[in-house]
Amino acid sequence: MRGDNWSLLLRACRSDTFGLGAAVAERSPGRSASDWAAFLALMDEQGVGPLAASGLLSIDADLIPEDVRAALRERVQLGALRAGIQVPELLAILEALEAHGVAAIAYKGQTLSTLAYGRTGVRDSVDLDLVVREGDVTAAEEVLRGRGYRRNSPGVLRPRVEAAWRKAWNETELVSDDGWVVVDLHWRAYAARYPFRVDPTRLWSRPARIALGGREVRVFPAETLVGLLCLHGAKDEWHKLIWLCDVDRVIRVSPSLDWEEVRGFAEEGRCRRVVGLGLLLATRLFETPLPAYVLARLAEDEPLVRLAAKVEDDLASGGITRSWWLETLDVWPFHLEVFDSWRDGALYVGRTLVTPLAWDWELLKVRLPDSLYALYYLLRPLRLLATLVRESVRRGLRLEGR
Secondary structure, three states, X not given: OHHHHHHHHHHHOOOOOOOHHHHHHHHOOOOOHHHHHHHHHHHHHOOXXXXXXXXXXXXXXXXXXXXXXXXXXXXXXXXXXXXXXXXXXXXXXXXXXXXXXXXEEEEOHHHHXXXXXXXXXXXXXXXXXXXXXXXHHHHXXXXXXXXXXXXXXXXXXXXXXXXXXXXXXXXXXXXXXXXXXXXXXXXXXXXXXXXXXXXXXXXXXXXXXXXXXXXXXXXXXXXXXXXXXXXXXHHOOOOOHHHHHHHHHHHHOOOOOOHHHHHXXXXXXXXXXXXXXXXXXXXXXXXXXXXXXXXXXHHOOHHHHXXXXXXXXXXXXXXXXXXXXXXXXXXXXXXXXXXXXXXXXXXXXXXXXXXXXXXXXXXXXXXXXXXXXXHHHHHHHHHHHHHHHHHHHHHHHXXXXX
8 A cells, every 4th residue: 555655645746736636536446544544644754744735635625535634734734833933933043143244044944945835834844954154153053042042962062072073963953942943053065974075165156045934035046956955865865755856846946957057066066976866766756857968867877777766666665774783883875875986985984983973972981081082983983893792692692582
């Protein structure tokens, strides 16, 4: 039944509703309440609740049971409720940052919903993503703290650990006192363990603006946005359909999109395969309109085409599974397939294995002085090795006990 639900979900998320009614009518006979419940759960799992619900509510009401239509309306109302909370807060934060001389670009969230889908609330979002210049991070955090935000994790850090945390993640998460709003503050497009090379100056070189809540908000131009959305999806193995919907819709609402600029982003950022994979997936799932020469160039990369087919199959079947030892190491084989070179893969693995993170400082129970911080780079792989040995023994004993 997941395959049937998956096909219907893809149809409900398309930019046009032509044929959606027929698709529902074809599947309605024999569809039980549990089948509809599974479909609603799949919508939520894939982050497309308000989007898919809006499409389904636009067709003949007789095709969908009233209790299911009520559940769909709830998804739409939840999206509108979140937008009603997030948009005013986003505008207030941007105004406060501007008053303190901090420029910020609104990324994803309600600005992407407006740009790509035509209105807020359609793209479900749980946080506000803002990009600031690296030199403005401290000032931006002070502004947010002045508005009642606190860092979500980790808490107060020593200067050397704080610097390492920022260098490793290139973002920090803050949550409002009431817990209703989460702000992800970024200054680069990805964590340091990834081998990409998107120049921060590129992110600020061609600012665009959209109207949101009665004022203009700075956003990324479509060419940069397509590249960033592909990076974001690949970083998380494309395990949510909404990320491909985003790529599809941004391209569709940007008829004058400069594809050479997209290519330049990918080449300069060492993320050619990442961007290519995102475009291939969007085309396979949503028939995203790409220029013929772009499609031809992508089709020539047979390993990339095979990877796109694999990701599509994984999405349809319920996601990628990883071995327990890879989970422990936090190494994703998918990334090794999508990087532009084996050197990038080696860099990713090496950095992942040695870069100390928040849980290393906690789990190791070792509070080294800042002057000895470099020892954490040795202690982390030792901790990982000990964890692997301990887990291997535990699993072996469990098998013997069967």
